[in-house]
Amino acid sequence: MTTGVRLVVFDWAGTAVDFGCFGPVDAMTRAFAASGVAVGVAEVRGPMGLSKKDHVRELLRMPAVTNRWRGAHGRDWTEADVDTVYAAFEPAQLLAAADHAVPVPGLLDAVAALRSAGRKIGTTTGYFRAAAEVVREAAARRGYRPDFNAVPDDVPAGRPAPWMIFRLMESAGVYPPAAVAKVGDTVPDMQEARNAGAWAVGVLATGSTIGLTADEYARLHERDRGRRLAAARAALEAAGAHVTIETLAELPGVLAAIDARLARGERP
Numbered sequence: 035m036t037t038g039v040r041l042v043v044f045d046w047a048g049t050a051v052d053f054g055c056f057g058p059v060d061a062m063t064r065a066f067a068a069s070g071v072a073v074g075v076a077e078v079r080g081p082m083g084l085s086k087k088d089h090v091r092e093l094l095r096m097p098a099v100t101n102r103w104r105g106a107h108g109r110d111w112t113e114a115d116v117d118t119v120y121a122a123f124e125p126a127q128l129l130a131a132a133d134h135a136v137p138v139p140g141l142l143d144a145v146a147a148l149r150s151a152g153r154k155i156g157t158t159t160g161y162f163r164a165a166a167e168v169v170r171e172a173a174a175r176r177g178y179r180p181d182f183n184a185v186p187d188d189v190p191a192g193r194p195a196p197w198m199i200f201r202l203m204e205s206a207g208v209y210p211p212a213a214v215a216k217v218g219d220t221v222p223d224m225q226e227a228r229n230a231g232a233w234a235v236g237v238l239a240t241g242s243t244i245g246l247t248a249d250e251y252a253r254l255h256e257r258d259r260g261r262r263l264a265a266a267r268a269a270l271e272a273a274g275a276h277v278t279i280e281t282l283a284e285l286p287g288v289l290a291a292i293d294a295r296l297a298r299g300e301r302p
């Protein structure tokens with residue numbers, strides 16, 4: 035293939051593995067509990083997709099969490115507290131990582147289809163390097179082996195900065211950014227894609243916004259599912275998604291349509 039999308043960059047949790055994106059939620063909840071502060075699942079999911087230290091800081095910035103911290107500690111949180119909570123997060127995340135590396139339904143078929151269309155596969159993540167490696171090895175044992183991987187530790191800043199995508203483009207030898215599509219489930223994923231000048235593809239059913247297991251998702255009443263999909267779609271479109279898909283089964287077709295848009299002279 036000489037034109038079209040030649041590098042497809044997948045997020046990990048909530049996109050390629052970990053249906054519903056549960057891996058980081060428990061670890062973050064536990065890390066805050068270790069500092070005597072309760073955070074709810076919806077709060078934890080708010081900044082999902084950022085590198086995890088930024089995620090801790092964004093949670094502390096939420097007025098309700100700021101107040102709870104003040105109540106528990108008798109003072110406002112500081113940057114040193116970000117370090118303390120993050121220090122508790124790392125081991126909790128490492129423990130949980132291997133249990134949240136199951137490929138989502140349709141991933142392996144989608145990757146095979148992309149490769150047979152001449153596209154390379156890369157990944158970016160909010161996970162720190164050690165957790166990303168645990169997830170990567172566990173996913174590889176289940177058949178998911180991307181060509182190139184980048185983690186926030188490799189670059190000056192994680193999402194929404196575009197540096198991880200640029201690192202992958204360099205590794206894969208793919209440019210310009212219009213030849214790259216980023217697939218992710220969160221607002222920072224879409225911002226990362228747009229900041230790189232790449233196509234932003236949002237995936238909904240498996241993502242953190244809907245936040246359900248595969249079984250829970252399958253059991254949703256059709257109208258409830260439609261309502262949740264619409265809310266997740268609106269959030270990702272507001273963050274810059276060029277296109278959204280319910281599941282990865284739609285991805286090969288969506289990328290073929292982007293190829294056609296490129297051939298007509300359209301750019302992301």
Ligand SMILES: [Mg+2]
Pocket residue numbers: 045046047048049055083218219220242
């Ligand atoms: Mg994700």
